[in-house]
Amino acid sequence: MDSNNVTGDSGGVLQAHSVHAGTISFGGAARGPGFGSAEAPWARLAGQVHGRDGIVADLVAEVRSAQPSVIVLHAGGGYGKTTVALSVCRAVRDAFSVRWVDASTSSSLLEGLREVALAAGAEPRRVREAWDGRASAPAVLWAALSTASPSWLLVLDNTDDLSVLTGPDGLIDGRGWLRTPPPGCTLLITTRDGRPEPWPESAARHRLHQLPEPDGAAMLKGLCPTAGDDLAAGSLSRCLGNLPLALWLAGRYLRNARTIPLVPGLDVPRTFGEYEAAWRDRSVELTDQVDRSAGPRAQLSSAWEISLELLADQGHEYARPILRLLSFFSPAPIPHDVLDAQVLAAEPVFHGLTARTMATTLARLRGAGLLGSVGGGKLPTCVALHPVIRDVTRAQPDVASHHSGYGLSVARLLTRHAEHLVHAELTDNEAYASLFLLHARQSLLEQVDHSPASCAVTAALLDAIACIVENGEQGSGNAEVLRKGARRIRTLVAGSGGK
Template sequence: MTGGMDGRAEDRGRVYQASGDQHITEHHHHGDGSAVPGGPDSVRRPAVGRPPAVLRDRAEVLTRLRESVAAGRGGEAYVLYGMGGCGKTAVAYTLFQLATGEYGRVGLWVSASDRSSLRAGMLAVAADRGAGDGELLAARGGLRPAADLVWQHLDRSAEPWLLVLDNADEPEILRDGSWLRTSPRGTVVVTTRRSAARWWPGAELQHIGVLPREDAARVLQDLAPHSGTQQEADRIAERLGRLPLALTLAGGFLSQQVLDPWTMETYGRRLDETEGVELIDQGADPLSPEDPRHLVGLTWQLTLDAFEARGLPEATALLRLLARFSPEPLPLSLLDHREIGGILPHDRCETALRALLDQSLTELVDVGVRCTQSHGVLLDSVAAATPADKVPPLDTTAVRLLDAAVPAVPDAGPYEPRYRLLVPHVLALLRRAADPRTAADALAVAIRLSVALHRTGDYQAAWETARTAADLGERRLGRPGHRLVLAAHSRAGRSLFRLGRYAEAEGLLRRIRTAQETLLGADDPDTLDSGQGLQLVLGNLGRRDEAAALLRATVAGRRRALGPDHPLTLRSRTSLLALLPAADIAAEDDGTLLSLPEECTRILGPDHTVTLGARHNRAWTLYRLGRFDAAERETRLVTEAYLRRFGPDYPITLSARQLLSRTHVARGRVAAGIEIMTDVLARRERSLGADHPFTVASRELLGDFTSRRGQTDTASS
């Protein structure tokens, strides 16, 4: 490249230019989204908001990366590392376009910024490469090794692929579960701030750095060519640490001032006058003696000041609100709620969001759900610079928005990906919240979100959410015996049980229930909830007498605390139908258990989850009593309802179908029972794993049925 001008910005374009290290031309597109490339599967489309139109002067690294996606190549991993905002994702995006366009590879793009996003994205990759619904359900629920499933299907891919793991700034997440591997069928590219070679064994590392001084100044001149001299641009570029993201915002700010245009000299003087912010990312690896990200905070603050001066304080308020959340995609629906009125008028949210988009302070991304996404360095900087008196209303509003996005009473249902999108944001808010009352409110939302994840079968995410929330809540609230901290640990124990980790679940639930009983009382709803979970564990461990005594106490306590008609009271009573010996059912609970489904129908309705559970458990009791005709009729009704609501691979659907196979065999239709049981076992092996206790029980039951194969099917319909 010569020393002259090689690029110019036109209309809304921005040109990044450098001779040694960088960079980018980009175009913003705002509208109905019809022009966005790619299909509905988000892993086939990079979630980068504004893709660069041109990538300048990364020729050396791009040459190596292009070679890795040529025909016949595979089995390689590359790590692009550097500070946030240096263009790592831009390089990966450019390679992605080359690989899918010129080289005909399947492109797969996954956010690796946290466990929830990584798991969800990698499981979407598995689905793209042919994984079945049952396998995915098992992996989502943590009932089989998710990483093994993903790489099994990547290894079997009919087409060569390129997999990008973007924003892997916590490489321990990739190491836990062995997510980062290689395959002869494809190439892996990772973008990260973390440069230590120990995190990336077997990968080729490539540093993506800031711009040389001259080229950084040229970016400013390209974006705002009439604002100042080369010398002034040089000084501002140095003041901004030559960070491309900061230069983009500075140049954009200078170019968009119409009524009262600023010169570079004015801009530089304001940079010097503005009070600095503390170093943002304390946990990032130091990449230079002076991390320029705190300087980026100054640049963004100038833009916020301009919003105020132009009569757009709502844009500042909205960005400060976004800074209470995670840099992961945030559903736009979360912002479109009346609760946002705590910091800006609801009818001004659209205007504020457009202002942030125009100033490149946030992005629109589509990950199957329309979201806004802001750079992590920006959010950290804005959060650090937010005036102390503004923080409490911002945190309160953020909690209320998240609270409104999570069901008040989470119900059982099929997998819901929106819940996963909320996880990093509620945890980020819990990390940021300084006021104990706000932290307690955020923890309460996190607990309810864990319940929602659990009840859609996403047990692994439910456990991770509850466990992390409990740890954060303990630090924020200052004591392990806080009611909400104990409740979060209790939810983690409930999910451990569903994961088949019975011993861990028992230990945790027993410890938490004891603490709750001491601190809150035996009839406190939280104590009773832990008792309900613990009796499930004990029953499945074969300690049925102990489980029955605890369950009876839970029923009595819930009657006293909640009333006889409360859904939780009725749920505990339905558990008696499943746990107690069949001969004891008639005399239990004043002889009302066998009529419990009708009672639930009257109080809750015929389609309520508790009502269906009562019918399911009554069918099991009828089977154990030898009333096979009645048991089959009840089981068929429940199975049909479960199939409609949850699908064929949901755990309780499989439980009902297993009972249906038992009734077939009991009535002499052995072949029909074997056919159903074979399908149940196959689905449980895919969804729960071969060694899960439920799978083992199904396998043993099928073996028993198969041993009767020689018997004649005597029963008629």
């Protein structure tokens, strides 16, 4: 069993390379995050799906024939892989048991597959033993899936980090999570990795392309019918690279913009043509700021920066910094309870922020399509970022120049949140505690500034993690290791005279 160690100088500690998981695993299998689900996120399939009838029909035919039994749907971020996968699930759910797992992180994959194993009929005791590390979890899962009835379709969505699927000797060694389904069943994987090498030779790989321009125009018209004619919509779709996520953001923007009263001096795009002109101006502005070879990502960045400008024009001055802040959390859902305006208001960029303003800004970010909302059941009410929005937001020039500030703000929020969890006696709630540990681990990795202030914040966060661990299932031993780490950081800072 690994132990948790804190070694070296304060810089090494802050990089979190020596504060490793051990049995704590920051939301890994030893504790068992309580927010896993095997249910498909049907709510994401709202409205008409444009331009994907062909690929959906092809995938449905393969699922119904179960030949081949492993399907890889690949494309860059923002192309609509999740929407296509959901459309396939909707088309076959009358004849197949549909199961869905978010594979964007190791923790979400582990928890989702645990729910799949239980739903497939695995004995709960065996599942607990396997997910506690006392047996092979992939073996327990696939033993259940091999005898499950009726035939099933399992989707592993956003499998961009293939290491989460890897067995002892590689991705397709037959001992990891990726195995050949039994006859009549299908494993559908969505990923950005379209290389043939990682996947089984028998897997069918389908690349998802941009929408045809007429379908992109139809999508825009469906989102905002009064913003212009088909020709203008087609021109804007072409300008945005016919990328579904960019089109979604543009349509939501225009729908919101048209609710704003026209007053003198207000320069807000309200038509497809005006949005295209604003987008082109924004693209020129970004040319010298970002790597234009990023292609579709640069187009997406321009699209939501325009949305952020609209929110600022509407008086939501904190929309941009709040979105920047959220990108410094882990990819997991972020509980509303973490976002304490009182903590943030001490930072210059959030000066004057109130709880009411925070709630209003989050609602407007959701309305603009920049944030999602998840929760219910085992999961607390949370906000969630699309992976592409998170990644590209973090790459913005102004974010890079304030990396330390956002990182410290997240650490302070999590430290305060730990106090709330203890006070509300929520530390034994697996969903709350596991989400906290996931974000705390990410926060430790973000602490790249070795200043005394950063060291103090990191030490406080380690103490907060220790408190959650101590009050949960992982015991006082791990908590004491973390507290020793916090004391060592403080000793190192004191010994250097705070320099």
